[in-house]
Every structure is written in structure tokens, then in C-alpha cells.
Amino acid sequence: MILFRYLAREIFITMLAVSATLLVIVMSGRFVKYLAQAASGDLAPDVVFSIMAYRLPSFLELVLPLGLFIAILLAYGRLYVESEMTVMAACGLSTRRLALFTLAPAVAVALLVSWLSLYASPMGIAKVQEIFQDAKNSSGLELLVAGRFRIDEKSGRVTYIERLDDGRQVMEEVFSAEQSKARQGGKKLSVILAERGTIQNIEQHNGRYLVLENGYQYIGKPGSQEFRVTAFDQFGQLIKEPEIQRNSYKKTDARSTEQLLASTKLEDKATLQWRISLGILVPIIALIAQALSETNHRRGRFVKMLPAFLIYIVYIVLLNAARDGIEKEKIPLELGLWWVHGVFLLIALLLLFGADGWRRLRSKSAPGLDTRGAGQ
Structure with a gap:
């Protein structure tokens, strides 16, 4: 038990450090993307941290298996380089017992990953979709920042407001400029200046409108004298609904596991x-990492990092390919993703026991052959 606690502590401490580093890298990239969307006005700034919090389980379900994989390579590699594994083997620690010691923390991580992938991650992704849906159906005022220009990349419209009052429901000193094609060719410019503005849902027109009050509209072609100036007490402008932000996950990722179990669709x-495969993957890659961590002080503990990462990447890529194959009816549902786990479990067992097993088989069969030869 002392040896098991020592090995488990080494694995968990290294895994926490590696996973934290990987999580910071992944979340930083995603956070920068959301900040860019908020800066361009495509996303409300006050929901960025909520989105990151809800996306955390989906990040962890992918980071933790890789963190464990790297942790075993580093922890066991250090023990081999410092000859601690040699001492343990001399004291009776076999490859089979070491595999059992490795599987214990791996199973704990697998249970955590399974809970994340089956329950926490779908719930978080569903919340993220709700946030994007709310951003689409909201008044749009939360995307505007007082004292800053907002450019709509699709329409080219430039909007500026001086102040937001009454709980961000009323805009004051509104400026809006937009270019459009003129009938005679070229482009015409439409500029609107208004004292106040609100966004209202008008049921009779089946849409949302930017309603401006007490202002002027200037329409004409730049560089010419063809300008029309219109003063208005109230002016309504239709707001086109923006598209929901695209995300890296699929639509089915937001559905609960209970819904997937009840569904008959191949995609579900x-x-x-x-989701089940993410939990199964963990103990298999733990055994592969144990096998590839074997080294000595001359080669160093990083010598097998490259082939280890290649095996891990191929494992993940094959799982994704098998998932797409099921959805496109190229792989039978019964075969599914299970054949990928079977192949890599066989690889793990061959890496761990292949050479020893072959030597034991030869040592056991050799005496029998000699006896049969002597008897003849």
C-alpha cells in the first residue's frame, strides 16, 4: 500500500500540474475569441465569463485524459531515469502489479471524465446555446457601448450612441450611417441623427424596430449635390435578426444523455x-503510457514522448472518424466506436506484456519439446 500511495501521489500531482497548464492554454484561446466577438459588438460583454464557466466541463473532459497520459509518462519516466523502478522491480514489483497500480488512479479519472461527458458537459453546452439564443432574441442594446462606434460587418452600418439611460433601455444622441446602392449606379449614403432611440417589438409588422425620435435623415451620393434632408418626430428602422454564433461543438452535444438514450437517430x-468512449479511453491510454514510459538514465525520460503523442492523436482521430462514420452510415452502429477501443487495448497489452509473454511461452514450451525428443 505504501508503494501504491507513492505512485498514485506522483501521478496525481503531475496530472494536476499538466492539466492546469493545458486548461489555461485551451481556455485562453477560447476566451480571446469571445473577447474579440464582444469587442466587435457580436456578443454582449457581460456574458463572456458565463460562457467560459459553462464551457469548463467540456474543456475538462478532453484535458483530463491527456493530462493523465502525460502525467504517467513524466512520473514513471522520472522513476526509471532515477532507477527507482529498477529497485521496485528487484523488490518484486512486476509489470502486472504495476499495471494494477496504474489502473487505480486511471479508473478514478475515468469516472470523473464519464460524469463530465455524460452529464456536466451537455448541461453546460445547453446553457451556452441558451445564452447565444438570448443574445439573438434580446433587444440588442446590450451589444451597444456608450461612447463607442459599432460596425455591423454584414450590412456595413456604423452606429454610435452618446449615453444609455433607464437601465440600458433608452439611447440618447444616436448616430447611424449606412451605404447602399443607388438606382443610377454607385452608392448612396444614409445618415441619421436623433435625440433618443429605443428598440420595440411591433407585432403588427412582425419584427423589431429601432424607433428614433426628434431627428434628421440625410440621404445622398457623396461628392454630389443630390441630397435629401428629412426631419422626423419618429422614425422606425427594421432590425435584421443576427445569426446565432457558430460553435465548435455539434447540435447533439447539447442534448442530455437521457434524450440520447431515448432517440433512434444515428447522430444521437x-x-x-x-460520451461513453471518453471514459473508456482513460484506462487504455494509462496502460499505453505505462508501457512507453520505460526508459533509463542514458536515454532520458522524454525519449518516447513523440511516439506516445502520435499514438494518442491517432486514437482520438480514429474515434472522431468512427463517430462521423456512424452518422454517415458508413460504419454499423453495432461496431460503432468499440472497435477503436479494442484495437488500442490490444496495442496496450502488446506493449506491456508482448515481449515477456513471448519469452514465457518459449520457456514453457522448450522443456516439453526436449522431453518429447528424448522419449523418441
């Missing part, structure tokens, strides 16, 4: 197998 079944 493939997603369910993917």
Missing part, C-alpha cells in the same frame, strides 16, 4: 457512444 447514437 454516435454522440452517446462518443
Whole structure:
């Protein structure tokens, strides 16, 4: 038990450090993307941290298996380089017992990853979709920042407001400029200046409108004298609904595991197998990492990092390919993603026991052959 606690502590401490580093890298990239969307006015600034919090489980379900994989390579590699593994083997620690010691923390991580992938991650992704849906159906005022220009990349419209009052429901000193094609060719410019503005849902016109009060509209072609100036007490402008932000996950990723179990669609079944596969993957890669961590002080503990990462990447890529194959009906549902786990479990066992098993088989069969030869 002392040896098991020592090995488990080494694995968990290294895994926490590696996983924290990977998580910071992944979340930083995603956070920068959301900040860019908020800066361009495509996303409300006050929901960025909520989105990151809800996305955390989906990040962890991918980071933790890789963190454990790297942790075993580093922890066991250090023990081999410093000859601690040699001492343990001399004291009776076999490859099989070491594999059992490795599987214990791996199973704990697998249970955590399974809970994340089956329950926490779908719930978080569903919340993120709700936030994007709310941003689409909201008044749009939360995307505007007082004292800053906002450019709509699709329409080219430039909007500026001096102040937001009454709980961000009323805009004051509104400026809006937009270019459009003129009938005679070229482009015409439409500029609107208004004292106040609100966004209202007008049921009779089936849409949302920017309603401006007490202002002027200037329409004409730049560089010419063809300008029309219109004073208005109230002016309504239709607001086109923006598209929901695209995300890296699929639509089925937001569905609960109970919904996937009750569904008969191939896409849902493939997603369910993917979620289960993330938990199955953990102990298999733990055994592969144990086998590839064997080294000595001359070669160093990083010598097998490259082939280890290649095996891990191929494992993940094959799982994704099998998932797409199920959705496109190229792979039978019964075969699913399970054949990928079977192949890599076989690889793990061959890496761990292949050479020793072959030597034991030869040592056991050799006496029998000699006896049969002597008897003849």
C-alpha cells in the first residue's frame, strides 16, 4: 500500500500540474475569441465569463485524459531515469502489479471524465446555446457601448450612441450611417441623427424596430449635390435578426444523455457512444503510457514522448472518424466506436506484456519439446 500511495501521489500531482497548464492554454484561446466577438459588438460583454464557466466541463473532459497520459509518462519516466523502478522491480514489483497500480488512479479519472461527458458537459453546452439564443432574441442594446462606434460587418452600418439611460433601455444622441446602392449606379449614403432611440417589438409588422425620435435623415451620393434632408418626430428602422454564433461543438452535444438514450437517430447514437468512449479511453491510454514510459538514465525520460503523442492523436482521430462514420452510415452502429477501443487495448497489452509473454511461452514450451525428443 505504501508503494501504491507513492505512485498514485506522483501521478496525481503531475496530472494536476499538466492539466492546469493545458486548461489555461485551451481556455485562453477560447476566451480571446469571445473577447474579440464582444469587442466587435457580436456578443454582449457581460456574458463572456458565463460562457467560459459553462464551457469548463467540456474543456475538462478532453484535458483530463491527456493530462493523465502525460502525467504517467513524466512520473514513471522520472522513476526509471532515477532507477527507482529498477529497485521496485528487484523488490518484486512486476509489470502486472504495476499495471494494477496504474489502473487505480486511471479508473478514478475515468469516472470523473464519464460524469463530465455524460452529464456536466451537455448541461453546460445547453446553457451556452441558451445564452447565444438570448443574445439573438434580446433587444440588442446590450451589444451597444456608450461612447463607442459599432460596425455591423454584414450590412456595413456604423452606429454610435452618446449615453444609455433607464437601465440600458433608452439611447440618447444616436448616430447611424449606412451605404447602399443607388438606382443610377454607385452608392448612396444614409445618415441619421436623433435625440433618443429605443428598440420595440411591433407585432403588427412582425419584427423589431429601432424607433428614433426628434431627428434628421440625410440621404445622398457623396461628392454630389443630390441630397435629401428629412426631419422626423419618429422614425422606425427594421432590425435584421443576427445569426446565432457558430460553435465548435455539434447540435447533439447539447442534448442530455437521457434524450440520447431515448432517440433512434444515428447522430444521437454516435454522440452517446462518443460520451461513453471518453471514459473508456482513460484506462487504455494509462496502460499505453505505462508501457512507453520505460526508459533509463542514458536515454532520458522524454525519449518516447513523440511516439506516445502520435499514438494518442491517432486514437482520438480514429474515434472522431468512427463517430462521423456512424452518422454517415458508413460504419454499423453495432461496431460503432468499440472497435477503436479494442484495437488500442490490444496495442496496450502488446506493449506491456508482448515481449515477456513471448519469452514465457518459449520457456514453457522448450522443456516439453526436449522431453518429447528424448522419449523418441
